[in-house]
Amino acid sequence: MPQTPGVDRNAFTIPVLAIAVFGVLFESEQLTKAPPPDKKVHVQYWEKWTDFEFDAMKKVVDAFNKSQDKIQVDILSISSIEDKTLMAISGGIPPDVVGLYGENVTQYADNHAVITLDDMCREAGITKEDYIPAFWNVGVVRNKLYALPSTPATTAMHYNRELFREVGLDPDKPPKTFDELFTMAEKLTKREPNGHLVRTGFMPSEPGWWNWAWGPFFGGTLWDGKDKITFNSPENVEAYDWVQSFSKKYGASAMQSFQAGFNGTFSSPQNPFMTSQNAMEIQGVWMYNFVHKFSPKLDWSAAPFPAAKPNLPDPTVIDLDVLCIPTGAKHVKEAFEFLKFVETQKGLEMLCLGQKKLTPLKKVSDGFIEHHPNPFIKLFIRMAYSKTTCAAPKLGIWSQYKDEITNATSEITLMTKTPKQALDDVTNRMQPMLDKYLARLKARGEE
Amino acid sequence: MKSISKKEGLAGLIFASPWALGFLIFMGYPLVASMYFSLCDYSVLKPPIFVGLDNYISLFKDDLFWTALKNTMLYAVLSLPAGMMTAVILAMLLNTKSKGMAAYRTFFFIPSLVPQVSLAILWRWLLDGEHGILNPILLKVGIHGPNWLGDPGWAKISLVIMGMWGVGNAMLIYLAGLQDVPTQLIEAADLDGANSWQKTLNVTLPMISPVILFNLIMGIIGTLQVFTVPYIMFPNGTPAHATYFYTEYLYDNAFRYHKMGYASAMGWIMFVMILILTIFSLKMSEKHVHYQG
CATH class of the missing domain: 3.40.190.10 (Periplasmic binding protein-like II)
Known part of the structure; x- marks a missing residue:
């Protein structure tokens, strides 16, 4: 077979490979590049929910993000949230808001791993009188408030x-x-x-x-x-x-x-x-x-x-999911702005209706019960006021x-x-x- | 000449440094740190407070520590010989010359590629006393299958059986060892009129004894650290702590009870136990292991 003079196939291999490698690097750089700065403060929010429960909170987050132009809450669904938050807090890189289980609050409060919310709540007008006592109490450890209710259950x-x-x-x-x-x-x-x-x-x-x-x-x-x-x-x-x-x-x-x-x-x-x-x-x-x-x-x-x-x-x-601000969070003020939005009657009802649970607030809008798909929702609300409640x-x-x-x-x-x-x-x-x-x-x- | 070798040595060190640095940062430091933490009251969220040997003393008085240790040891004693024997026998069978051997080898190796979590879920379904597949099959041959997962006695046996299913890696190592047995030795034994049992006992097994030792030590380390499958199959060591293993208690202390100091002490006790068992195996093996050449 006659050889084509002057063309060595191997001569092409390295340049082609090099181009391919550069191409991949360039593309991956494009894909992983941080989005352009939007001058908003980004609040990291870790939540344990998945599926429709996550979607319900995502709606609230979207509503908050739309309601103003200074803060952007980025919600992330995290499994084994109590372990990972523990590691993130001790490593000094916690999220700004974390959705924990009510029964974790004392463990975190004992170690000052989450901050007290009393002063901020007082300023924002979030008072315990608005909440069903059994739910509000979950966030209180040694007379200090460490967590606010998100979705409750009886x-x-x-x-x-x-x-x-x-x-x-x-x-x-x-x-x-x-x-x-x-x-x-x-x-x-x-x-x-x-x-x-x-x-x-x-x-x-x-x-x-x-x-x-x-x-x-x-x-x-x-x-x-x-x-x-x-x-x-x-x-x-x-x-x-x-x-x-x-x-x-x-x-x-x-x-x-x-x-x-x-x-x-x-x-x-x-x-x-x-x-x-x-x-x-x-x-x-x-x-x-x-x-x-x-x-x-x-x-x-x-x-x-x-x-x-x-x-x-x-x-x-009494079973309750809560929202906390971890110690060492970088945007405490902005994180609380988001909590304030969630804790309004509108915010909590949007969230709890989305998750088909009851609301932790004493005040319940007519629409909430009317639109609630669970035919026994009134019973579960009544249970929250029972004399024989037990919580962790x-x-x-x-x-x-x-x-x-x-x-x-x-x-x-x-x-x-x-x-x-x-x-x-x-x-x-x-x-x-x-x-x-x-x-x-x-x-x-x-x- | 000297300067070249020095240069080469330096280059060698530089090339090896990524690994060395990685080892020091990600293994060396945690190792030393955990030694220190084991002497501290440490919740991870607060700085550690030195308490001396308090964690170790509390551990020796902790009933659950002993329960978990007993469960783990019992599991190792049952699972290690069962697993090793299965692997050796399988490897020997797969070392024979018959048609389609490559396919058989693949079949027996595949289970060890199944992720532990899927394995746990799969076996839950197979062994379920009420709706599982295994008991109806046993019933067909006249055996009333036990309540594999619910009975404290049988739960551990179930784990041993599942462990035997995943011997693929050990089997592969034995297989490699078996293929390394010089054929002239087997032929010499043939000429001496040895039957296949005698050949296995006097030629094959001694020749693969270093591989057996290796698998024994890896097996001790592996079985004493059993975690994923029982953690998923038997939450909280149900029934009644029958399947609550050492590493589960260690994990719970570290990440659920926020007692990292206590967990570190458990880790070090485990390390010392494995070390002693390994040294013991090596010493015991001196007479029984034959290295070629």
Whole structure:
């Protein structure tokens, strides 16, 4: 084969490669280049929400950005927000606003990782009188305000009307007391002759998110507010005796085996409430969203959770998402301007309606209830004013305490320990931790 | 001559410096810092306060520390031999000469490429006592499958079985080792009239013993640090802390309870344990490991 004289293919390789490399570099530089400065102050906002919950907040953020021309809030959805915020704050590069969980506030406040908002709120006219007390209180630690409510939730009994009818119960008469709950649950439960559970009426461990709330539902406390862990008080023991009575009735291993399959199915069509495998359960205001999404034909209702004792009616768990300004934030003033916008009735209703929750404010516009898709929204609002509300105790060691309670509940339902024994164990474990925690606070001059 | 080698040495150091610097900044500093933090009350958000050996003393009195340690050790004792045996047997089978071997090797290696999170979710579905696929299959052959995930005793066994599924990496290393066994040795054994069991025991295994030692040490390190799969499959160590492992307690202390000092102390105890076990394995192996050449 004749060779073309004077043309060496290799001679082209390097220039072509070089051009390609420069091309890629140029393009990536264009893509990653910071946008031109717009003279606005950019407020970084980290939020834990995703999906429609994120979209609801994005709308509020957009509305704020449009309402003025000096501040631009950049919202970012962050997973495991409590861990990442912790790292960002200790690394000295926190966002300007962060959306935490209400139960994290004390832990952050103890370490001064979030700033107090009292003075700014006073100046801006944000007062506690405007809020439902149960929600406002979540942000207050040792009489100082560290967090403002974003979206709140209360819990109630959710029950399957179809199953009620099937076993001859009146779907308009859900249980009102714990005794009624137990007997109705028995009627609704379906078992095979070998004891294998096919359907449960009610299980205290489903969904198992508020294992710590059973004590307060019976009038117990988790902490005396000062220096004593009170988890093994008689009221709490009574509560967990009740929890264990279900295992005694249906068999610990039968319940365990039945329930093992529900783990991780909450946000899916396999959720046992939606598949009619569990007839009654304690759930929050958000449950409507999931039923609507995964099982829109389900015939269900919500009602106040039954009372354990006549003097403790309408027991409910207070659950709240909050907004905080981390210590070391670069644009505190601008961040608070944004919080001020969110905390208006218009801002909060836009957000809470978007997330289909209730509003933390006492004042509720007619439109809010009218446009709210959850048919039981009034019930959830009413629950927020209940006398028997329980919220996470304001202890920096709460996350560990809660884990201990979860484990104790597991031991109680598995019947590996008696309730008294399990509660004593948790108390004995947590008391030295509380002592140490209080000593640390004292050493820092905070009591 | 001398100056050239000096120059070369300098050049070598300069070329190696990105790695050396990276190691010092991202590994060396955290290592030393964590040693110091383990002697402090440190929440990450506040400057550390020196408390001496307080964290270590508290750890030895902490029941959950012992529970987590016991769980981890038990898991390692079950999982390490099971995993190693599976890997060796698979590697030997895949080292035979038969048709389509490349495809078989790929099949057995693929599971180890599955991300741990997907693995955890997948096995949750397979092992689920109520709706899982495994128990109905077992029932067909007359076995009443246990409550794999809900029973405190079986939960750990489930993790061991899942661990065996991901032996692909170890298997590959054994396979490489097996291919390195000189054929003349096998042929010599053949001439001496050894059967295949004798050949495996007296030729193959001694020849791959350095590889076994390597995998043993990597296995000790890996199983003692088991984290991702149990963390996802068994939140909070359910049922009743039966699957609560050392690294989970370490993670919870560091990032959820804000006790970085306590967690650092746990890290150092783990480091010392692994170090002792490794030295022990190396010492024990002196008589049993044969290096070629």
